[in-house]
Amino acid sequence: MKNPFKAVNVGKNAEVVYTHNALEAGQGLHTTSDEAALQVQGSVEVPKPYHVFGLNLYPYRHPRVQTAMLGFVIFLTVGMYHVITAMGGAGQQTATLADGANITLYTVFTVFCFVSPACLNYFGMRATLCFGAVGYAAYASSLWCYNRTGNEGFVYFGGAWNGLSAAFLWTADRTGISAYATEDKKGLYVSIFWTVFQVGTVVGSAIPVGQNWNAGVGNKSTVSDGTYIGLFILMITGACVALLLYPMTKMVREDGTRVTLPAQLTWLEQLRASWQVLKDHKYIMWMWPYAWAINYYSIYQNNRYNSPVFTVRGRALNTLMSGIAQIFSAWVMLIMTDKLPLNRRHRAYVGLAFVWLLVNGVNIGGYFAMVETKFGLKESQKLDVYTPGYGPKAFLYVMYGFMDGCYNTFGLWFIGALSNDRRELSVYFSMFTFWQSACTVCAYALDFRGVSHQFMFGSSWGFLAFGPLCLLPIIKWYMKETNIIKAADLALDGQDMATDPTATAVKETAFVKE
Structure with missing residues (x-):
């Protein structure tokens, strides 16, 4: 089923720190690293205590x-x-x-x-x-x-x-x-x-x-x-x-996934998407x-x-x-x-x-x-x-x-x-x-x-x-055991993704409405 909340590429202003997991998962899933970071663990650096x-x-x-x-x-x-x-x-x-x-x-x-x-x-x-x-x-x-x-x-x-x-x-x-x-x-x-x-x-x-x-x-x-x-x-x-x-x-989140991407729809589009x-x-x-x-x-x-x-x-x-x-x-x-x-x-x-x-x-x-x-x-x-x-x-x-x-x-x-x-x-x-x-x-x-x-x-x-x-x-x-993709479960170009959470961080930017 087509997702009515289609994410788009991020713009500028707020810094988001991605690991290699997000970048490589984006290629493996044929999508952007931003979208991949919503569902692939270890995609984003987690705030440390x-x-x-x-x-x-x-x-x-x-x-x-x-x-x-x-x-x-x-x-x-x-x-x-x-x-x-x-x-x-x-x-x-x-x-x-x-x-x-x-x-x-x-x-x-x-x-x-x-x-x-x-x-x-x-x-x-x-x-x-x-x-x-x-x-x-x-x-x-x-x-x-x-x-x-x-x-x-x-x-x-x-x-x-x-x-x-x-x-x-x-x-x-x-x-x-x-x-x-x-x-x-x-x-x-x-x-x-x-x-x-x-x-x-x-x-x-x-x-x-x-x-x-x-x-x-x-x-x-x-x-x-x-x-x-x-x-x-x-x-x-x-x-x-x-x-x-x-x-x-x-x-x-604590597993290194993003909670959400910035809103890209108008209010009426949000209303229709909610109904969908x-x-x-x-x-x-x-x-x-x-x-x-x-x-x-x-x-x-x-x-x-x-x-x-x-x-x-x-x-x-x-x-x-x-x-x-x-x-x-x-x-x-x-x-x-x-x-x-x-x-x-x-x-x-x-x-x-x-x-x-x-x-x-x-x-x-x-x-x-x-x-x-x-x-x-x-x-x-x-x-x-x-x-x-x-x-x-x-x-x-x-x-x-x-x-x-x-x-x-x-x-x-x-x-x-x-x-x-x-x-x-x-x-x-x-x-x-x-x-x-x-x-x-x-x-x-x-x-x-x-x-x-x-x-x-x-x-x-x-x-x-x-x-x-x-x-x-x-x-x-209808209840699933998980809704998250683990980086280790994805194979890119015949090789498993790197799952090291300390992988070199790549900084991207995202427009934030708040």
Whole structure:
């Protein structure tokens, strides 16, 4: 199938250091050394770590550092947003206004997922991420304003702006972490990203815990202005951090392959090319049921469990502990996706089985809690951190967080295992995000209309149990063991290519859009 993202010869400005592997592979593959460097290992010099007191400190442009920075952007934006939503009703006394704003948010989010890959490929990583981060601050400021003035219209506007931004933020960030990773370290890069992201949730959760710890049961279950102000400042900082990222077109993976070449297509051509990728890889549709379940269950967990069962102090502490559990979940999944002595397909099967068993095990426990949940309780009747019986109910919420982390990180690793091409990955992740956000619209709409908590729980469990099963056909028929060419596997003019990574470096130049 013809690649719609045809690379062209590079121009001038940014220096890229190639080894003989790239030059000779270009001849062997009848293409340019730039195109060969996208798929032949050892084609480009890799940034070397600094050795300080026996420790390896990676330089700023190393892919691990850049992945951590991508996580830090999400730390400061989505992590803070999750702090708001995890407290139930965006920290307000009821969830009605927050549900309406989130319906607006995810509706806009869903629509703009279609154009986000083209925008990422045209405008670049830094601009796309920065734009994507600003909307989160707008949403936090709208809730702060509502606390002071009761202006509901601004909350809906903040939700819409957040939805527009989120489509670009998530497509860019998820594409980056998968594109930067080598095939044998996809799980590691996902774990690095997810850990930094969830540290944001933990740090962000400390704000409402500190602000509301002395609130007890006398604050009508709303959070203070200081909570929203603190989160707003952190979110704005996230937009600034996005501008500090190293240009994606200069990035080199740890195996010496380039992440991407400079954009050579117009925005409309990028849009058509994204559609062509989807047509050429129809099997990705099997991933959609898995994506559909993500976020759907969080509405039940936050608005139908955390909010009605616990005081605001209890909810804030639950969110803090759930974030810690999510950090742990990423490294548990790393063992299955990267470390097991199995080939890629078999690791995928093991990870999928673990996720499916975990989902069902946690929801069995959740069923008994759902049966006991009572709504309409006064704040003094809810479970507080010092109330007998708080521990088991809080532990269930922590396990919901652990399940969420495992489900998400496996999904990120799985998509990353399907391709190394930044452009293909951006389309895959935009579709993943589209179904994720579309489902969230449905969940918030159901919650807004007051659908029974039994239905909300049962449907979320059903989606979670069904989604992983749909990945089995992709693993069996479409997942490859590798998408990379090793220099030693190419024979040029009857001789094997030189694979010495210390081969004489040849400097070429590349035009960079960022």
